[in-house]
Amino acid sequence: MSTQSTGPAPYPRAEVSPPSGELFPHKHLLGIWGLDPTAIKHLLDTADGYAEQNRQAKKSTDKCEGLTQINLFFENSTRTLMSFEIAGKRLGMEVTSMSTGTSSIKKGETLLDTAATLNAMRPDVLVMRHADSGAVKLLSEKMECAVINAGDGRSEHPTQALLDALTIRRRKGRIHGQTIVISGDVAHSRVARSNIYLLNAMGARVRLVAPSTLLPKDVDRLGVEICHRMDEGLEGADVVMMLRLQQERMQGAFLPSLREYYQFWGLTHEKLKYAKDDVLVMHPGPMNRGVEISSDVADDLDRSAIEEQVEMGVAVRMACLDILTRGLRAEDGQ
Amino acid sequence: MSMTAYINARLIDPASGLDTKGTLITEGEVIKAFGADVKAPGGASVVDCKGRILCPGFIDMRAHRVDAEAALKGGVTTVILQPDQTTVIDTDAVVERIRRRSEDSETVNVFPMGTATRGMQGSQIAEIGQMMQSGAVGFTDCRTPVSDSQVMRRLLEYSGHFDALIVQFAEDRSLASGAMAHEGEIATRLGLSGVPAAAEVIQIERDCRLAELTDARIHFALISSREGVDAIRAAKKRGVRATCSVAPHYLHLNDNALEGYRTFAKVRPPLRSEEDRLALIAGLADGTIDTLVSDHDPKSADVKRLPFGQAAEGVVGFETMLPLALAPVHAGKLELMTLLRALTSTPADLLRLPMGRLKEGAQADLVIFDPDKPWRISQDDLVSSARNMPFDTLPVQGQVWQTVVAGKALYSAA
Numbered sequence: 001m002s003t004q005s006t007g008p009a010p011y012p013r014a015e016v017s018p019p020s021g022e023l024f025p026h027k028h029l030l031g032i033w034g035l036d037p038t039a040i041k042h043l044l045d046t047a048d049g050y051a052e053q054n055r056q057a058k059k060s061t062d063k064c065e066g067l068t069q070i071n072l073f074f075e076n077s078t079r080t081l082m083s084f085e086i087a088g089k090r091l092g093m094e095v096t097s098m099s100t101g102t103s104s105i106k107k108g109e110t111l112l113d114t115a116a117t118l119n120a121m122r123p124d125v126l127v128m129r130h131a132d133s134g135a136v137k138l139l140s141e142k143m144e145c146a147v148i149n150a151g152d153g154r155s156e157h158p159t160q161a162l163l164d165a166l167t168i169r170r171r172k173g174r175i176h177g178q179t180i181v182i183s184g185d186v187a188h189s190r191v192a193r194s195n196i197y198l199l200n201a202m203g204a205r206v207r208l209v210a211p212s213t214l215l216p217k218d219v220d221r222l223g224v225e226i227c228h229r230m231d232e233g234l235e236g237a238d239v240v241m242m243l244r245l246q247q248e249r250m251q252g253a254f255l256p257s258l259r260e261y262y263q264f265w266g267l268t269h270e271k272l273k274y275a276k277d278d279v280l281v282m283h284p285g286p287m288n289r290g291v292e293i294s295s296d297v298a299d300d301l302d303r304s305a306i307e308e309q310v311e312m313g314v315a316v317r318m319a320c321l322d323i324l325t326r327g328l329r330a331e332d333g334q
Numbered sequence: 335m336s337m338t339a340y341i342n343a344r345l346i347d348p349a350s351g352l353d354t355k356g357t358l359i360t361e362g363e364v365i366k367a368f369g370a371d372v373k374a375p376g377g378a379s380v381v382d383c384k385g386r387i388l389c390p391g392f393i394d395m396r397a398h399r400v401d402a403e404a405a406l407k408g409g410v411t412t413v414i415l416q417p418d419q420t421t422v423i424d425t426d427a428v429v430e431r432i433r434r435r436s437e438d439s440e441t442v443n444v445f446p447m448g449t450a451t452r453g454m455q456g457s458q459i460a461e462i463g464q465m466m467q468s469g470a471v472g473f474t475d476c477r478t479p480v481s482d483s484q485v486m487r488r489l490l491e492y493s494g495h496f497d498a499l500i501v502q503f504a505e506d507r508s509l510a511s512g513a514m515a516h517e518g519e520i521a522t523r524l525g526l527s528g529v530p531a532a533a534e535v536i537q538i539e540r541d542c543r544l545a546e547l548t549d550a551r552i553h554f555a556l557i558s559s560r561e562g563v564d565a566i567r568a569a570k571k572r573g574v575r576a577t578c579s580v581a582p583h584y585l586h587l588n589d590n591a592l593e594g595y596r597t598f599a600k601v602r603p604p605l606r607s608e609e610d611r612l613a614l615i616a617g618l619a620d621g622t623i624d625t626l627v628s629d630h631d632p633k634s635a636d637v638k639r640l641p642f643g644q645a646a647e648g649v650v651g652f653e654t655m656l657p658l659a660l661a662p663v664h665a666g667k668l669e670l671m672t673l674l675r676a677l678t679s680t681p682a683d684l685l686r687l688p689m690g691r692l693k694e695g696a697q698a699d700l701v702i703f704d705p706d707k708p709w710r711i712s713q714d715d716l717v718s719s720a721r722n723m724p725f726d727t728l729p730v731q732g733q734v735w736q737t738v739v740a741g742k743a744l745y746s747a748a
Binding site for chain 1: 517522526528530636644
């Protein structure tokens with residue numbers, strides 16, 4: 001039953017609802033920054049349930065039947081886009097995806113015009129990736145439906161941080177008190193930023209290990225330890241998260257060569273000796289084997305959680321889609 | 335000729351240090367008399383200033399559009415137009431056209447700056463002498479710094495023949511490449527690429543050395559950092575003929591204003607840290623910073639309502655310049671006389687203009703304002719050609735009551 005012609009708008013305009021006892025009192029998921037531990041825990045708990053469901057033979061439900069999800073990617077991506085598509089379909093949503101190549105942004109349409117166009121199609125969730133920091137937030141201000149940030153510039157990639165956290169929690173039992181090393185190109189990484197905020201909020205000890213050309217200014221003020229050498233940095237680590245190194249970084253004089261980078265900052269079994277014996281190795285993918293990580297570490301079944309991360313990705317995205325559309329489904333009389 | 339008597343005014347002339355209660359009389363376009371003992375002559379129309387400050391109209395050394403109505407509302411009687419116009423001001427013909435239009439119309443005085451190099455390309459010196467003869471008052475490549483040291487050296491050397499003022503944008507181009515914000519915690523958290531204060535200092539120090547070498551005058555368009563202020567202070571102490579400006583938004587905001595990717599706070603050079611903001615106020619107070627400019631730059635929503643990295647830089651500044659600059663005065667960190675000097679006689683002296691002074695026989699370009707009046711800045715009340723500014727709903731003190739150009743009140747508060 002639709003009440004939209006006379007009733008209130010399906011979502012409140014404010015990004016944060018007034019205190020209501022809601023575990024996730026937000027209209028959108030634009031970033032981890034600003035989420036409290038309760039909200040993060042709620043997302044992870046919900047995702048945990050979906051992780052189990054995804055291992056069953058029957059993976060789909062009709063929970064979100066009749067709702068429309070649009071995936072709008074202004075930047076190339078295969079795995080994140082596919083993960084969101086599968087997540088939506090497993091919840092029973094109508095999923096439509098649009099990538100840069102087919103969008104009208106190339107015809108000079110502004111982001112806000114795109115927002116107006118999409119609004120008119122009345123989606124219930126919009127998943128968006130964009131190359132500019134803050135672009136998803138800008139669009140969300142004009143969208144009536146829930147917006148999920150699937151990565152904006154160097155700013156945030158919240159579902160990646162959530163899937164990383166879920167992986168850690170399942171493998172280590174908890175996040176609180178873990179020593180977690182993030183290594184690689186932090187300066188250009190939205191994954192690193194979202195992970196720093198999330199892991200800090202959940203009480204982990206976060207250490208960044210990278211050459212200083214790949215660390216942004218004043219990053220220590222975000223509440224992390226800084227290390228430039230792998231041997232010191234990996235000391236006592238419970239988890240090592242490697243970041244993808246973009247090949248373009250050689251041009252900007254950030255690094256002399258891939259070979260040299262691998263020698264000093266590439267993750268090898270030899271360097272891993274400094275970490276705890278049961279260290280968990282993670283990577284958001286796609287990996288550059290022989291650049292930031294050696295093949296034998298990546299394929300080490302005892303330590304590498306890289307495939308599990310991908311698996312948790314679907315569960316986390318299902319949880320996000322589920323939670324952000326809850327208000328809508330309740331209004332439809334469920 | 336018609337006479338007007340401005341009675342019950344607090345007369346301030348920053349050039350001479352005059353600050354007294356009294357009357358000022360204009361006859362036609364010029365100031366006839368002023369002072370504590372001057373009496374309104376019979377037949378003169380009388381304007382009761384009710385204790386408000388009456389001082390020379392403001393000279394705004396850096397505006398990207400003329401926007402006359404907004405300028406007058408902000409107390410600006412002389413606008414120095416930057417050369418980054420649709421038709422770049424790099425020949426005497428363009429200068430002449432702008433000057434003639436200004437002289438022919440009853441509005442703010444407009445003096446253009448010409449480009450320092452042809453087409454702002456940074457390689458060939460522009461026709462400084464000819465543009466100056468036509469009425470250009472300074473030479474700058476706007477937001478493109480003259481990067482080549484040899485070109486800059488020759489530019490400074492050559493400008494000496496005409497006593498021309500070269501205005502440099504203090505920014506090392508390669509360090510600033512791609513930058514959208516001040517390099518620091520906020521930019522790091524928001525994921526924006528930053529430019530360090532060092533980019534400003536490097537340019538200032540190089541150009542001060544070149545000014546020293548050539549014994550020329552150099553003016554830095556907008557200073558944004560503590561290190562920048564320190565560099566200018568040190569250069570002045572050495573005897574370098576260096577001067578600089580700052581705009582009110584740098585005195586009022588730090589990079590926290592970027593929170594939420596607010597593109598209205600996107601300016602160049604970027605808003606920097608709180609430490610920098612305080613150093614800029616101190617620099618203006620101790621005379622290291624010579625002039626206050628609006629950097630008035632209307633930008634439509636089309637180019638501002640974009641993702642932060644793609645959005646245009648700039649704020650509209652005429653209408654908020656005085657109240658924002660009065661904030662440190664009210665806070666006891668800046669002398670009123672120092673502020674008014676930076677808005678009147680100092681820019682006039684730098685640009686070799688006759689304005690900016692209360693002087694018998696001089697053109698009556700005046701501003702009358704209440705320094706204490708509380709009000710709230712509102713986007714809806716702006717008369718500027720665009721509304722890009724980060725000060726909507728800000729409570730401020732001090733408002734222009736009347737602006738007089740060539741003896742005529744062209745703006746009066748409702």
